[in-house]
Amino acid sequence: MxxxxxxxxxxxxxxxxxxxxxxxxxxxxxxxxxxxxxxxxxxxxxxxxxxxxxxxxxxxxxxxxxxxxxxxxxxxxxxxxxxxxxxxxxxxxxxxxxxxxxxIAYEQSDEVLSVQTALSPYQDIINATNNYLLAHEFIQAFQNSINFKALQKGDKVVVFYTKRTRLGKQYASPLIQAAMVELRGRPHFVFRYNDDRFYDVNAKEIEGFFLARPVNFTRISSSFTYKRWHPVLKKYRAHLGVDYAAPKGTPIKAAGDGKIAFAGTKNGYGKTVTINHQDSYKTLYAHMNGFAQGIRSGKWVKKGQVIGYVGSTGLSTGPHLHLGLYRGDRAINPASVVKVTKNALKGKEKEEFLRFSEGYKQKIQTALLEQNTPQKEKSFDYMVALE
Ligand SMILES: [Zn+2]
Missing domain, CATH: 3.10.450.350 (Nuclear Transport Factor 2; Chain: A,)
Structure with missing residues (x-):
């Protein structure tokens, strides 16, 4: 086997x-x-x-x-x-x-769930699907926009999500594409847009965590990519962060409030700091020349606080900051999150988004009438499984 x-x-x-x-x-x-x-x-x-x-x-x-x-x-x-x-x-x-x-080869399938709340959306989703990760993602998606405690029995929940399967088992977290939850009969929506972030019906971002720009950089020397086929090298390349080129010694600031999880040397990344933030977000700062005074694991830092200085330690061709952003263990593109205020799509982008979200709203309406329940997950072993 x-x-x-x-x-x-x-x-x-x-x-x-x-x-x-x-x-x-x-x-x-x-x-x-x-x-x-x-x-x-x-x-x-x-x-x-x-x-x-x-x-x-x-x-x-x-x-x-x-x-x-x-x-x-x-x-x-x-x-x-x-x-x-x-x-x-x-x-x-x-x-x-x-x-x-x-x-990593996996299969994906699009699923639709619609349920009436009886206990709590979290528990109702688990009861309907056996899918704890889905319930967790659902709560994460809405936690900054609605108060679940205000829900009433019979309020409806609809979730469109992509499920990933590997060797017959659920693989990694499902990706919620769109979801609706009624709050005393009034619908609230989230839509995952093409930047992997959640927006509401008015094209406003509803994520709670935003990064301050951690460094004054001269240019982005390497951008984020999960996996891309390099036609010349004939291999897959990946870069799970953004490289900001900046002169040696430029201060590096914490991108958000949080607790330092690691400050030390991390082989290829050289001198590295990682910070745990709210909502299971984590940031990583690599190739530092040195740490700011008092920066060590376990210490709380404020957004904008200097944590270290740009360098070229580890494997690096020139002074730059490698910034990584993770939600749980999943690396996400920091570039889409580095901003000071909440983002609202405007102009043409907003028009496109509204067309996109309208499509989902119609699908959600249909799902509400149909009472979809995807096949229940078989086991409770939801952690990333490779066997
Ligand atoms: Zn890098």
Missing amino acids: FRLVFVCLVLGNFLFASSMIEQNWEKGETLLTFFEKNSIPLSLYYDLDREDQELASEIVADVKFLMLKSDEGVLEQVLIPIGDELQIHITNTADKYEFTTIP
């Missing part, structure tokens, strides 16, 4: 006389220490380009990864997921090791 799974995962060649080992990535482990432990030449890491080395810094503790070993115990393949979309794939053929990044 496991071998079959591995074929699905890599669609590559593998030996039948091999065994697959699933492990959790240890806390504090880096790709380098992993290579050392498994006798993989360190040059494989040092020869990677900057983007791939940065990506290797994105491996999170406890993530499940796979190793394929021959009967003689020789490591043949390794698969390490980076976020929901990409995985590092290391292969060893005739003692030649190769590093590539490949997409």
Whole structure:
């Protein structure tokens, strides 16, 4: 069974006389220490380009990864997921090791749920679908615009969402595309627009968390991308943050209020600070020259407070700030969130959005009449599963 799974995962060649080992990535482990432990030449890491080395810094503790070993115990393949979309794939053929990044294959399907509230939207969604992650995403989507306590029994909830499935199991969080909740009979909407953010019917953003610009930069030297096929290099590239080029020593400010979760060296990212903010948002600041005084893990910081200075530590070709933004463990594009005030779409963009949201409003009307219930999830194992 496991071998079959591995074929699905890599669609590559593998030996039948091999065994697959699933492990959790240890806390504090880096790709380098992993290579050392498994006798993989360190040059494989040092020869990677900057983007791939940065990506290797994105491996999170406890993530499940796979190793394929021959009967003689020789490591043949390794698969390490980076976020929901990409995985590092290391292969060893005739003692030649190769590093590539490949997409994580999953299927997605569009689902519609409509229910009448009986207990709470959270509980009602779980009762209807067994899908805890969906219930969580639903609450997150609305928490800054409505007060759930004001809901009455019988108020209706409609959710359009994209469910991701991998090897027959639910994979990662579902993505809510549009949703409606009635509050004493009055409908409230959220729509996920093309920037991955939620807007209301008036084209106003309803996210609660906004980032202050963390640095005065000269230019954006590398923008955010989940995975893009590089036609010349013939491989997938990813950059889970935005690089702001700025002179060495430029102050870096906390993008929002929060608690410092990490201040130290994080291999390819060099001197790095991560801050936990409200609503499970997290920011990461990498390649710092140094930290501001008193900046250490556990300390609370205010939005705009200087936390460090631009540098070129870790793997970096010149002084810049690599800014990462995460919601839970999912990297999102900071560029769409870096602003001081709430964003409302205007002009042509607003017109386009209203056309887009109108389409969903009609679908929601239909769903209300139909009482859709998607197939219930089978198990309660909703964490990102790779097996
Ligand atoms: Zn970067």
